[in-house]
Amino acid sequence: MTFNYANAVPTSTTNATEAILKAAADPEVISFAGGLPAPELFPVAAVKRATDRVFAQDGEQVLQYAGTLGYPKLQEQIAHLMRGRKVKATAENIGIATGSQQAIDLVARMLINPGDVVLVEDPTYLAALDVFRAAGAQVVGVAMDDDGMRMDDLQQKLTAHPAAKFIYTIPNFQNPTGRTMTAARRQQLVKLADQFGVPIVEDDPYGAIRYAGTTVPPIKHYDRTGSVVSISSFSKMLAPGLRIGWITADPAFLQKYTFLKQNADLHTDNLTQYIIAQFLTDEDLPAHVHRITAVYEQRAKLMLAEIDRHFPADVYHSQPEGGMFIWVQVPGELDSDELAQRCLEKNVAVVPGSAFYAGKAQPGTFRLNFSNMNDDQIKTGIQRIGKVLKELGVQ
Amino acid sequence: MTFNYANAVPTSTTNATEAILKAAADPEVISFAGGLPAPELFPVAAVKRATDRVFAQDGEQVLQYAGTLGYPKLQEQIAHLMRGRKVKATAENIGIATGSQQAIDLVARMLINPGDVVLVEDPTYLAALDVFRAAGAQVVGVAMDDDGMRMDDLQQKLTAHPAAKFIYTIPNFQNPTGRTMTAARRQQLVKLADQFGVPIVEDDPYGAIRYAGTTVPPIKHYDRTGSVVSISSFSKMLAPGLRIGWITADPAFLQKYTFLKQNADLHTDNLTQYIIAQFLTDEDLPAHVHRITAVYEQRAKLMLAEIDRHFPADVYHSQPEGGMFIWVQVPGELDSDELAQRCLEKNVAVVPGSAFYAGKAQPGTFRLNFSNMNDDQIKTGIQRIGKVLKELGVQ
Missing domain, CATH: 3.90.1150.10 (Aspartate Aminotransferase, domain 1)
Known part of the structure; x- marks a missing residue:
């Protein structure tokens, strides 16, 4: 057939x-x-230790179905981690995803109808482009320089596409360019986005892996209106084979996210969520x-x-x-x-x-x-x- | 905002x-x-034993990124399992999913454009209805009786909706009715579907959990044209907290599936795939x-x-x-x-x-x-x- x-x-x-x-x-x-x-x-040894403890303490529970938004203890721990990144967050702001790739896919599906415009840094992450295009988006590139997305070009593109569904950006050590958006531009970005009423999807898998210069707060740090949905992951900090990412957003957004997340896979692997939670409790991630x-x-x-x-x-x-x-x-x-x-x-x-x-x-x-x-x-x-x-x- | x-x-x-x-x-x-x-x-003890062996043998590998369609050894083992269910399958016919829920979601997104008709048993699995509706489908119910989906009503509905995108069915111990489609109806179903050129999506999470009557071969067993995509899972046989399901389909279909699967979460949790593969090797699933x-x-x-x-x-x-x-x-x-x-x-x-x-x-x-x-x-x-x-x- x-x-x-x-x-x-x-x-x-x-x-x-x-x-x-x-x-x-x-x-x-x-x-x-x-x-x-x-x-x-x-x-490996530390993940194994965490796994042993999980089986000893919660063997039955980790093998059972679980809540769609994630293991509550892990949500708490991630909220703590986000506060360490200068983002105001409690467990209620955190939704677990099966890797940050799933978060990108679900957020895209939450916002894109076929024909909608999405603004991205040009160049940007290949598999995000694939996701946006599969959702039917018209993807419009915004020029970059060594300081990240150019705000003059963003303003032009927003003016040309005022109904754009969101601005997708990888502010830290961008994929593929390795460039970082300056703090000044992050503030301008939030201001512009609010002015045009267009949300920002911040994809930050690499931010923790900084070896030079000064840490710049996430774009979500500058968010005053709930317009920034911030995505991150343990893949680069810990291990990508354990597919655990998350989104940080307002509870109202997470309520909608829950619906699509349930459709997508009911919930993220429960054993893996417990292993990461135990690792964060007992081991030294920093x-x-x-x-x-x-x-x-x-x-x-x-x-x-x-x-x-x-x-x-x-x-x-x-x-x-x-x-x-x-x-x-x-x-x-x-x-x-x-x-x-x-x-x-x-x-x-x-x-x-x-x-x-x-x-x-x-x-x-x-x-x-x-x-x-x-x-x-x-x-x-x-x-x-x-x-x-x-x-x-x-x- | x-x-x-x-x-x-x-x-x-x-x-x-x-x-x-x-x-x-x-x-x-x-x-x-x-x-x-x-x-x-x-x-729990057997899953723990399998996990210990995985860490001892492949600790680094399970923590790394992996192939989109799944861990090749697990694909082989699942093909073997499907052959035990009288379905002709090799590893090339198997795609791993993050639970069978993800397989339902991805197959739906592969086939449904907004406005398309999908035929389902009425009543049927709630979260499949949610998925089909979120994809924009017009979901049309087909009447059931104690022998499963009624073929006279299916024929009527196919005649009324000849461009239907697929027929979704849970043939064994259906959710929510607990009913099983007879072997005769399964053969009729495949014949009707081929006649109208409409694919079948077979959702079979429960088939292995039979305690009375005689095992009926999966609908996929009767497939001669590659029109049946069959979905199953370890959730009911082993543990739903380990989110591992799969689809059985023609390689050409799986090639397209790979694209959406990559967009959805790059690949399924690698540790969990290895644990299930090790469990199938060393432990006695039957x-x-x-x-x-x-x-x-x-x-x-x-x-x-x-x-x-x-x-x-x-x-x-x-x-x-x-x-x-x-x-x-x-x-x-x-x-x-x-x-x-x-x-x-x-x-x-x-x-x-x-x-x-x-x-x-x-x-x-x-x-x-x-x-x-x-x-x-x-x-x-x-x-x-x-x-x-x-x-x-x-x-």
């Missing part, structure tokens, strides 16, 4: 992310393509984050030094203060897909910039991940990319 | 399921309302299912005996051969919400029939769950409902 798929299903049978990750799985390939944490830093941040800092600095050494002089790269990504832009009109393909032929995987744009892609761009490869791989991989760039005649 | 929600979000602020379950959580209340397994039967089935049989028989003893003579009830539910229909025009409310006043929770209908609700109906309460609670609870029915003048 030939199925008559809904509009949410793309007609293309290829999936950019999957294709890149498949090629990158080849052990011969040095992969800067994924967005994976360093597995050797996972606190110390763990400190440990991985130190390693990522060292890898980022090495990658930046190798870029400066091996890439032609006129190549731009971003200067991340945390997170996992560096953004590269080669002068000229080089097709980014072809560039990525040429790198792959030399056994280095990068994600071509084309994947991340809502509008017209900037040629010659690609994303580098530095968290998942060791020093030797970083040195060899960047050297190989440098060679490709020179072969392509980049100055 | 007042959010401008999408059409997927219902305007009503009340949520029937949540409200019932909230009331039923009162320890004073005997609850036949939920659909919860008996927690005292969860194989023996465990046999053990819980024996207890459910005893509870079902007790509840049926107490119904016969305490309910007025003209009250209909279904005769489940497995699963978790008995369906009750009181003669006359008694409003089912009022009936459930009167029961709750006597500290017994049931789900009013009104919640389960796509079309006009049959008055005087309600669903009883027998898996989650002990013998004393079953005796006391049914006696109380009997009293309510007599007070309401039911003969």
Whole structure:
């Protein structure tokens, strides 16, 4: 039978992310393509200790159905964590999601009707673009610079699309650019959004992984009208295989969220919620984050030094203060897909910039991940990319 | 800020399921309302053993991101399980979901555009109705009798709605009625569906929990054209707190499923997938299912005996051969919400029939769950409902 798929299903049978990750799985390939944490830093023993305690204390309960919005103790703990980030929150403001990806998907489905406009940083997170497009949104890109989303361009886009459904932003160590939005811009953003009556969806999976500069409060910190829905996750701080993310929002918004969350999967895995709650109770998450941040800092600095050494002089790269990504832009009109393909032929995987744009892609761009490869791989991989760039005649 | 929600979000602020379950959580209340397994039967020690082995063998790997369609070993094991149910399947036919609820949601989103018709048994699973309606479907009920969905009515409804997007059915121990579709009807169903070119979505969470009668092959067993997408889950066989369900379908369908699954949560919790795979390797799932089935049989028989003893003579009830539910229909025009409310006043929770209908609700109906309460609670609870029915003048 030939199925008559809904509009949410793309007609293309290829999936950019999957294709890149498949090629990158080849052990011969040095992969800067994924967005994976360093597995050797996972606190396996500590997670195991937490798991043992969960089974000893609540074995029956964790195997049973549970509440849709999440394990109340974990909601409390996350509210505490958000207060540590200067966000006013109690357990009533927290809804658990099966990873922050689910939070993005559910919030998008809560707000987007087919044809609605969504504003995003250009470039932005690939799987958020997929979600918004599957929901039928017209995704409109807002220009960025090294200080994050440009407020002049946002104002223009809001003026052109006053009925935009929301502004989606990754303010810290943005995916794919690694850039951070300044505190001044965050305040302007909230002001502009309120002025136009357009909500903000803040996606902050990386904020805790800062190794340089000064922490900037989340956009939600500046929210006075409940217009900011803030999404975060344990994937980068702790472990992405445990699919636990959350949204921070007003209780009225969470009531609606509950309905879609129930439809989506009734509730997030209960055992995993208990394991994370127990980890937060007994183990030292800040110390763990400190440990991985130190390693990522060292890898980022090495990658930046190798870029400066091996890439032609006129190549731009971003200067991340945390997170996992560096953004590269080669002068000229080089097709980014072809560039990525040429790198792959030399056994280095990068994600071509084309994947991340809502509008017209900037040629010659690609994303580098530095968290998942060791020093030797970083040195060899960047050297190989440098060679490709020179072969392509980049100055 | 007042959010401008999408059409997927219902305007009503009340949520029937949540409200019932909230009331039923009162320890004073005997609850036949939920659909919860008996927690005292969860194989906590065996799940713990499996978990210990997972951490010992694959500690780093289970904490990392993983493939969207699922842990390959678990896909293999589920294919084996499906072959045991007389369904031709290899790992390539299996896609993991975060519980079968997610499979229902994703399959619905893959097929439904706003305005599309979906055919369902009337009554049917509440949270499937919610999903289909949130996707914008016009849900059309097909009449049932004690042998499941009526094929004469299905033919009429297919003739009236030849562009229907799919037929949704729960063939075994249906929720809410406890009824099972006969083998003859399953064959007719597949034939009719192929004739009209309408796919079938088979939802089978309860099939393994059979304590009487003869096992009927899944509808997928009769599929010759790839028109049946079959959904199942470990929630009833093992533990719903571990959110693992799956779909069985053609690889071409799964390729599209992968796209929506990636948008929805990237992949299902990795630790939990490994735990279930390890459980299936080392522990005896059939023996465990046999053990819980024996207890459910005893509870079902007790509840049926107490119904016969305490309910007025003209009250209909279904005769489940497995699963978790008995369906009750009181003669006359008694409003089912009022009936459930009167029961709750006597500290017994049931789900009013009104919640389960796509079309006009049959008055005087309600669903009883027998898996989650002990013998004393079953005796006391049914006696109380009997009293309510007599007070309401039911003969």
